[in-house]
Amino acid sequence: MKMMVDAEVKKLHLGCGEIILPDFINCDLFNPKADLKCDVAKLPFEDNSIDEIYASHIIEHFHYFETFDVLKEWCRVLKPGGKLKIETPDFLASCKKFIERDDIGRINLYAHFFAKPWVPGEIHKFLFTENQLKWHLSQCGFDNIVKVPATRYQGCEDQNLGMEACKKFPLEDKGALSLTQILSFEIGKDCNLSKLHDKCPNSRMTRTEHSLTDEIIVNAAVDAYNNLGFAGYISWSFYNEPMLHHERIFSLMERIRNKVPRSRFLLWTNGTILVEDSRMKLFERVYVTNYNSVAMEKLQQCFGVNVISIASLRDEKGVPILDDRLNHYGKSERNSCTLPFDNLVISYTGEAYFCCVDWQNEIKIGNIFESTLAEIDKNRLEILKKISIKDMTKDAPSACIGCAYKWVTCGFDDGIRERALAQVAKWEEER
DSSP states (O other), X not given: OOBOOOSSSOEEEETOTTOOOTTSEEEOSSOTTSSBOOOTTSOOBOTTOEEEEEEESOGGGSOHHHHHHHHHHHHHHEEEEEEEEEEEEBHHHHHHHHHHSOHHHHHHHHHHHHBOTTXXXXXXXXXXXXXXXXXXXXXXXXXXEEEEOOOSSTTOGGGEEEEEEEEOOOGGGOOGGGGOSEEEEOOOSOOTTTTTOTTOGGGGSOOOSOOOOXXXXXXXXXXXXXXXXXXXXXXOOSSSOGGGGHHHHHHHHHHHHHXXXXXXXXXXXXXXXXXXXXXXXXXXXEEEEETTOXXXXXXXXXXXXXXXXXXXXXXXXXXXXXXXXXXXXXXXOOBOOOGGGSEEEEOTTSEEESOTTOTTOOSEEEETTTSOHHHHHHHHHHHHHHHSSSBOOTTSOHXXXXXXXXXXXXXXXXXXXXXXXXXXXXXXXXX
């Protein structure tokens, strides 16, 4: 009989042992402290019912061929897009440690390799390398597979392997957001460097009386992750400076993360507003368009190790050379453009922008105050099918045909980017 889980966010901690995590259903077959006694290879939960699974040092307790069925079972109970985090011994790194150590130093590694064969459920039957685990996950229904720090056992992190992955969305359920790397909510319409950049579209954009509320942003983000196949980053900018509203951003990220544990956040900023706040760690990536040449050490101190500084080109006097986005038109050509796979922008006033270059919003796909995110996504998908193939269709938007910025989608998330380009190849075959 399959169990139903009533919590708003449903998370499992598999093979918990003595470690009981709050806000998780702690599952173990042998330890009486667990919330639920169960075999982690045969979970008593409904299909597509779990948001997140944490499985630390459990997958190595199964034989090689068993691990396929175990991972598929975990995938079965996860919701589409649900996150799996695994920690397990890193076989290759442990072997290197074994070679480097003397005989006494190797004693501790024997337990790392074999565990405790005399204790029920404690024997290690198969150890993974990073590439093996990534391949296993890809064969068992997961994508967006990334290596992450292994944090379960302090002092031996370099001998263990951490991996996160998301359950794939069924192909028939995928929309444009499942192929999109960034969903950006323009958190404010102002920029503190607007006078420096007189060719920035920000001050020339048409604004309505509407403005995005926190509820609209949170609900749209949750809908994107849980229902529309989105697995990328939430961002906060268009042609504005998001850090002018950093307190609101921090609050929104916390609310979204509480509802969607697998949510991810990206910041694109001009680097002039540096804030010391522990919530900065919520940003997985930070891009700084470094107009003022702020020292990299200062940026890293504020934003963390994942900061990417994009240096502005300068003339012979050291003055920044700023790009001209006011006029994006060039020669009318029908060659492919996959740039819109980078991001979907919901502006400060709720307008959905098909492409960051189309700042005049010539290509209408909807407004979040009038349409659902699913409807906007559907409209966007139909246009993507027309412009991303090798030769744009005859009914492709004229704004795309005449655009001078026909670029290939960038690599904010390589896995999503590859899926988008693979989908474009399928559309070309079907044409």
